[in-house]
Amino acid sequence: MTAVLQVRALGAPDAAPAEAGGADRLELVGELTHDGPLSPEPRLVSAVRSRTSIHLRPVVRLREGFSTDGGELVRLRGLIAAYLDAGADGLTLGFLNGLGEVDAEVIGALLDGFTCPWTFSRAFDAILDADAAWRTARRLPGLDGVRTAGSARDLEHGLDALVRRAREEPAVASLMVADGDLHPDHVPWLARAGVRAFHVDDQVRPGGSRKAYVDEALVRSWRRLIDTEVRHARG
Incomplete structure (x- = not known):
């Protein structure tokens, strides 16, 4: 598996610089709330699709x-x-039931009849029983990634747990999309543990400001870092 760099897009102007900088995939969001993003309008999907050919x-x-x-x-x-x-190529979603578990029933009903790959959102990190969550996730049709920090907080707090699980369970590592204030120092540890997908958002905006558009040079710096560390991890 080659390394995947996913960039969060807030609007159409983010698309071209993300692609030019080497992003493989865009996660498109609408309004951002304190516990995560909400859906964009379909017209925004069309606008982004018109500006990029990468996976959306x-x-x-x-x-x-x-x-x-x-x-x-x-x-x-x-x-x-x-x-x-x-023109979307896939989806990002994640729902939990009243017991705080992966709501496989709702997700199955939601995706019934649609054939596209999808990523489980950071809702995954709100689940208390991570072992059960990963067992369930691996059985969900169409799932090819789980955005996770290994903690309900961020990678600074969940890195050790994430690295340990990735090393012990290669099949789980293949689904991990490292997220949660990813820092360059985290990448070597994750790559050596077998993680091959990485999500960035404010890290690729000048000054880390959401008022700024995605910057091509910042995306390229992440592209180089991730490719270098994954290559070294493979020996």
Whole structure:
């Protein structure tokens, strides 16, 4: 597996510099809340698609929290159909049940009839029983990545746990998308443990400001770092 660099896009102007800097994939979001991003409008998916050819995954989430219900499920399925019609290649989503577990039933109903790859969102890190969560995640159809910091906080707090799990479970490592204030110093440890996908957001904006667009040079610096460390990890 080659290294994957995913960049969060907040709007169409982020698309071209992300691609030019070497990003493999864009995660497209709408409003950002204190516990994560919400869904973008379908027209934003179209606008981004018109500016880049790289893999595009909009977030599927209409409200704060990590649960949903029958009425909202209909709206979410409508959004998914609209995103795919607008040129999305995949999706980012993640829902938990009332017990704080992966809601496989809701996710299955949400994706029924749609054939596209998807990433489990950072909702995954809100699950207390990580062992059970990974067992469930590996059985979810179409899932090819899990955004995780190994902690409900960030990689600074979850790095050791993430690295340990990646080393012990290569099949899990292949699903990990390292996220949560990823720092350059984290990359060598993750790469040596077998992690091959990395997510960045404010790290590729000048000054770390969301008022600034994604910067091509900053994306390229992450591209070089990740490729170098993965290459070294492979020996």
